[in-house]
Amino acid sequence: MQAIVSPLRVGDDLSLRSSLTSPVNYDRDMSKLLYEHTEVVLAEGETPKKENFEKFCGTTSNIDKICLIWALYKSTYETLGQRNFKCDKENCKTEFKQEILLENLIQEDTFTIWEEDKPFYNFVYDIEVPYDDFIYVFETRLPSIRDNNKLLSNISIDALQNNLTQTGSLFTRREQMTLLSKSVAIKRKGLTTTEEIPKTENMQEMLMAFAEYIPHIVSESFFKQYRDKFDKYYPKFYTNVTCPSCGNSMKFQLDLEIEFFRRSLFGGREGSEEL
Numbered sequence: 001m002q003a004i005v006s007p008l009r010v011g012d013d014l015s016l017r018s019s020l021t022s023p024v025n026y027d028r029d030m031s032k033l034l035y036e037h038t039e040v041v042l043a044e045g046e047t048p049k050k051e052n053f054e055k056f057c058g059t060t061s062n063i064d065k066i067c068l069i070w071a072l073y074k075s076t077y078e079t080l081g082q083r084n085f086k087c088d089k090e091n092c093k094t095e096f097k098q099e100i101l102l103e104n105l106i107q108e109d110t111f112t113i114w115e116e117d118k119p120f121y122n123f124v125y126d127i128e129v130p131y132d133d134f135i136y137v138f139e140t141r142l143p144s145i146r147d148n149n150k151l152l153s154n155i156s157i158d159a160l161q162n163n164l165t166q167t168g169s170l171f172t173r174r175e176q177m178t179l180l181s182k183s184v185a186i187k188r189k190g191l192t193t194t195e196e197i198p199k200t201e202n203m204q205e206m207l208m209a210f211a212e213y214i215p216h217i218v219s220e221s222f223f224k225q226y227r228d229k230f231d232k233y234y235p236k237f238y239t240n241v242t243c244p245s246c247g248n249s250m251k252f253q254l255d256l257e258i259e260f261f262r263r264s265l266f267g268g269r270e271g272s273e274e275l
């Protein structure tokens with residue numbers, strides 16, 4: 001599959017900024033923006049076409065979304081502007097500026113092709129974590145744009161802004177676990193009969209369960225197993241910058257979704273990044 005992405009127009013940025021009073025609306029607007037600027041080519045030589053919006057949200061993964069954001073950025077701005085860097089060599093510490101071009105963020109290992117037997121939206125990967133008398137069973141997944149939006153509708157703008165300033169991520173760990181899980185069940189060890197096992201697919205219930213009933217050690221194991229399975233599929237956008245005084249090469253990595261979010265939140269291209 002191939003996607004064609006057209007550039008942002010002046011009004012697009014503004015419409016995003018005005019929707020920031022609500023994260024759900026923001027995410028929805030952002031998804032609409034990606035939808036409106038994307039045409040999908042299903043096979044070589046075919047005419048590009050558009051799915052309806054709901055289908056787009058259900059069948060576009062968080063990973064596709066990041067790639068679309070990259071393409072949208074590239075076709076609109078080409079560059080992320082001049083960024084500030086500081087050499088990380090102990091006896092150098094030279095500060096310098098360098099322009100970061102979107103196309104330079106693509107490296108040989110940036111993308112990994114999906115190699116599971118089902119499309120991502122039908123694929124679940126079971127993670128089991130035994131702890132004390134229980135086994136925590138998660139059906140994990142690669143979230144879609146729709147899943148992401150559903151989660152956001154359960155979180156306030158204050159909480160979200162707090163997340164961003166405290167940790168630099170949109171979601172806390174328990175929120176991430178909720179996003180990455182289709183369901184969670186807690187079963188007692190050594191269960192022989194077909195007793196009822198408490199299981200939920202409800203996001204609100206999962207948020208509560210992850211806050212109250214899931215021990216830290218279980219979530220640690222969850223994230224480790226999830227990363228081992230899915231991390232390879234997440235695109236890695238990075239480039240190397242070279243210190244002008246000592247020639248030291250440093251890796252500059254960037255989360256494009258957060259970059260996009262910040263730009264809408266704070267406006268302009270104030271971008272200043274340190275390594």
Ligand SMILES: [Zn+2]
Nearest residue numbers: 087092243246
């Ligand atoms: Zn240096």
